[in-house]
Amino acid sequence: GKIVLFISSLPYKCPPGPYEIMLLIDQYFRQRGIRHKVKLTVVTPEKSPESLAGPKISQKLRKMLLDRDIELITEAKILAVEKNALILDHDAKIPADLLLGIASHWTPQAIRNTDLVDKNGFIKVDPFTLETKYKGVYAIGDAAAIKTPVMGAYAPKAGIFAHMQAKVVARNIASMAQGDKPESYYDGKGFCIVNTGFGKGCYTSVHYYKKPPTFSFIRPTKVAYLVKTGFEKYWLNNWF
Numbered sequence: 001g002k003i004v005l006f007i008s009s010l011p012y013k014c015p016p017g018p019y020e021i022m023l024l025i026d027q028y029f030r031q032r033g034i035r036h037k038v039k040l041t042v043v044t045p046e047k048s049p050e051s052l053a054g055p056k057i058s059q060k061l062r063k064m065l066l067d068r069d070i071e072l073i074t075e076a077k078i079l080a081v082e083k084n085a086l087i088l089d090h091d092a093k094i095p096a097d098l099l100l101g102i103a104s105h106w107t108p109q110a111i112r113n114t115d116l117v118d119k120n121g122f123i124k125v126d127p128f129t130l131e132t133k134y135k136g137v138y139a140i141g142d143a144a145a146i147k148t149p150v151m152g153a154y155a156p157k158a159g160i161f162a163h164m165q166a167k168v169v170a171r172n173i174a175s176m177a178q179g180d181k182p183e184s185y186y187d188g189k190g191f192c193i194v195n196t197g198f199g200k201g202c203y204t205s206v207h208y209y210k211k212p213p214t215f216s217f218i219r220p221t222k223v224a225y226l227v228k229t230g231f232e233k234y235w236l237n238n239w240f
C-alpha cells in the first residue's frame with residue numbers, strides 16, 4: 001500500500017518529527033520483510049527537509065530519505081484531504097491508503113483574542129528575555145513569535161527551546177523576587193536527537209541567534225540513540 005505523511009503548513013512542531021516518523025515506519029516494514037510492498041512518501045511545504053536547520057542538514061536528511069527509499073515532495077501546497085488522496089495545488093493528487101497529517105499549528109483563541117500577538121497569532125516577545133510588550137508578562141515555547149534573525153522565519157518550535165526559554169524566564173523572575181537585576185538571556189541554542197531507526201540516532205544542534213546561524217548533524221550512531229532513550233526515561237521517571 002501507499003503511506004503518505006504530510007505537513008499541513010509552516011511552522012509546525014518539532015521539525016525533525018515527521019521525518020523521524022517515516023524512518024521508523026520504514027524500519028517497521030523492513031523488519032517485517034514487506035518493505036517492498038509499501039510506498040512511503042513525505043509531502044512538505046518546506047523548500048527542503050528541515051530547511052530551518054540549514055542547507056547541509058537538509059541535504060543529509062534528503063539523502064537519508066533517498067537511501068531508505070522514502071519519496072520526498074517539497075514546496076507542496078496542501079489544499080484538501082480526500083478519503084484516499086491528498087490534493088495539492090497545480091491539480092496534483094497523491095493517492096494514499098493511509099494518510100498521516102501534521103495538523104496546522106495555531107495558538108489558542110484565548111491568546112489570539114489579545115493584543116499580544118503578531119498577524120499569525122503568535123505572541124510577540126523580546127527574543128532574549130521572552131517578555132511581551134507588558135512588563136512582567138512572558139511567553140515561551142510554541143506560542144512565542146520568535147524569529148530566526150538571519151532567515152526571518154519562525155524559529156523552530158520544539159520542546160528543547162521551550163525548556164531553555166522557561167529556564168531564562170524562571171531565573172529572571174526569581175532574581176527580581178529577590179530584588180536583584182534579571183540577568184538571564186535566551187541564546188537561541190538547542191539540540192535534538194533524531195531517531196533514525198534500527199537502534200540509531202542522529203545528534204543535531206542549532207544556534208539560531210548566531211549570525212550566520214550554526215548547525216551540526218552527526219551521522220546516526222547507537223550512542224545517540226541510547227542518549228535519546230535515556231533522556232526520555234529521565235523525564236518520564238523524574239517528572240511525571
Ligand SMILES: Cc1cc2nc3c(=O)[nH]c(=O)nc-3n(C[C@H](O)[C@H](O)[C@H](O)COP(=O)(O)OP(=O)(O)OC[C@H]3O[C@@H](n4cnc5c(N)ncnc54)[C@H](O)[C@@H]3O)c2cc1C
Pocket residue numbers: 013014017108109110140141142143157158159160161162192
Ligand atoms: C508528535 C510530537 C513529537 C515531538 N517531539 C519532540 C522532540 O523530540 N523534541 C522536542 O524538543 N520537541 C518535540 N515536539 C515539540 C514539543 O512537544 C513542543 O514544542 C513543546 O511541547 C512546546 O511546549 P509548550 O509548553 O510551548 O506548548 P505545549 O506543550 O503545547 O503546552 C501548551 C499547553 O497549553 C494548554 N492550553 C491550550 N489552550 C489553553 C487554554 N485556552 N487554556 C488553558 N490551557 C490551554 C494545552 O493543553 C497544553 O497543555 C514534539 C511534538 C509533537 C506533536
